[in-house]
Amino acid sequence: MNSSVSEPWQRTAAGANLLGDDGQLTFTIFEEVTALAGQHQAINLGQGFPDEDGPAVIKEAAQRAIADGHNQYAPGKGVPELRQAVAAHQQRFYGFSPDPETEVIISTGATEGLAATILALAGPGDEVLTFEPFYDAYGAIAGLSGATHTTAPLRAPDFQPDLDELEAAFSERTRIIVVNNPHNPTGAVFSRQSLEGIVALAQKYDAVVVTDEVYEHLTFGVPHIPVATLPGAAERTITISSAGKTFSFTGWKVGWLSGPAQLLERVRTVKQYLSYCSGTPFQLAIATGLGLEDPFFTDQAAALQQKRDILLTGLRSAGLEANVPQGTYFVTADTAPLGISDAAELALRLPELVGVGAIPVSAFCSPENTQYSSLLRFAFCKRVPLLEEAAERLSRLRDRL
Numbered sequence: 445m446n447s448s449v450s451e452p453w454q455r456t457a458a459g460a461n462l463l464g465d466d467g468q469l470t471f472t473i474f475e476e477v478t479a480l481a482g483q484h485q486a487i488n489l490g491q492g493f494p495d496e497d498g499p500a501v502i503k504e505a506a507q508r509a510i511a512d513g514h515n516q517y518a519p520g521k522g523v524p525e526l527r528q529a530v531a532a533h534q535q536r537f538y539g540f541s542p543d544p545e546t547e548v549i550i551s552t553g554a555t556e557g558l559a560a561t562i563l564a565l566a567g568p569g570d571e572v573l574t575f576e577p578f579y580d581a582y583g584a585i586a587g588l589s590g591a592t593h594t595t596a597p598l599r600a601p602d603f604q605p606d607l608d609e610l611e612a613a614f615s616e617r618t619r620i621i622v623v624n625n626p627h628n629p630t631g632a633v634f635s636r637q638s639l640e641g642i643v644a645l646a647q648k649y650d651a652v653v654v655t656d657e658v659y660e661h662l663t664f665g666v667p668h669i670p671v672a673t674l675p676g677a678a679e680r681t682i683t684i685s686s687a688g689k690t691f692s693f694t695g696w697k698v699g700w701l702s703g704p705a706q707l708l709e710r711v712r713t714v715k716q717y718l719s720y721c722s723g724t725p726f727q728l729a730i731a732t733g734l735g736l737e738d739p740f741f742t743d744q745a746a747a748l749q750q751k752r753d754i755l756l757t758g759l760r761s762a763g764l765e766a767n768v769p770q771g772t773y774f775v776t777a778d779t780a781p782l783g784i785s786d787a788a789e790l791a792l793r794l795p796e797l798v799g800v801g802a803i804p805v806s807a808f809c810s811p812e813n814t815q816y817s818s819l820l821r822f823a824f825c826k827r828v829p830l831l832e833e834a835a836e837r838l839s840r841l842r843d844r845l
Contacts, residue, residue, distance in 0.1 A: 473788065484796045484799060487800050494692040517720070517721050522700070526731040529734040549708055551684075552718070554684050558684060573618050574624070577629050595813075605638045607641040614649045620652050621651050623639075626657075630776055631769020631772045643674050655670065658688065684701050692825075751828060763842040773824060787818050
């Protein structure tokens with residue numbers, strides 16, 4: 445990082461690739477693509493949020509909580525009902541039971557949980573290791589903490605960790621490794637072998653494993669394996685997830701953390717001076733959501749897989765080489781078969797060319813990393829008719845270049 449980048453806001457912006465060479469904030473590609481999509485009446489598959497609400501029973505639970513007067517501050521660690529529901533969820537799906545009193549914290553979305561964790565456990569002189577491509581918040585939060593953000597690559601087409609390359613990225617200063625699984629933006633779901641290798645390296649270098657598992661219920665034909673369930677992992681792992689992706693209520697911003705009490709008490713010390721608490725009626729509603737019957741969770745994944753396949757058909761018709769995601773809302777597609785090496789440039793033309801918006805994978809990478817420069821990310825968490833129209837529009841791309 446440039447030595448002149450010294451103020452916290454500058455470190456944050458630089459970590460998210462939002463600081464220009466002149467030290468000024470730059471526009472994000474997300475803003476640019478969204479503006480162009482609006483200008484050209486394009487279908488915006490750049491942003492990862494659903495265009496439909498989640499289950500009515502959860503909305504009704506929130507309305508009922510508001511009507512019943514649950515409208516004041518929640519406890520700093522979250523309402524007991526949701527902490528208990530999180531613990532029950534972890535036992536039900538994964539077979540481990542955090543203590544809802546000491547080993548579960550409710551946060552304002554997963555991002556606040558990540559921020560509180562990294563700010564609590566890492567600082568100047570430390571390193572925060574992530575895989576690359578990476579969700580931009582990781583770099584921003586690491587920058588804000590004063591720690592150095594280091595990365596290990598995930599390589600196409602399967603985007604599984606290479607454990608030799610991962611170990612080369614570790615050092616005696618690695619304080620945290622962030623494991624985003626299922627992975628945004630690649631859609632990869634890490635194998636048990638990969639996850640066990642990550643745990644072994646965290647043990648070897650005495651690093652804390654911080655997981656971002658917000659897509660845990662959105663996998664396609666492969667299981668989600670929480671790191672905390674693996675041998676030797678529980679005592680050094682903080683598991684983070686949220687309600688937004690599973691229940692399609694991204695605007696409610698309800699997340700949670702579980703992990704060893706001695707680590708969570710440090711995180712809570714920081715978290716209470718960020719938001720302290722949030723969304724009391726929404727917390728109660730999500731407790732209802734976590735208790736829904738198994739078919740809800742399996743049906744959600746099956747419906748999303750159908751949407752994935754619709755978009756994959758359109759991308760292949762366009763002449764793109766689409767990597768089949770095993771989870772998340774996203775598919776990456778390589779534009780190189782069309783003779784394109786700069787997907788960022790194409791992303792700015794795509795809304796006008798075919799009426800579809802997408803985000804270059806380079807937006808999730810360090811500026812100096814060019815190995816993903818031909819890849820675009822598309823979101824398929826939209827209504828089926830919209831995806832069918834987007835697929836039809838994309839099929840025209842080859843002819844319009």
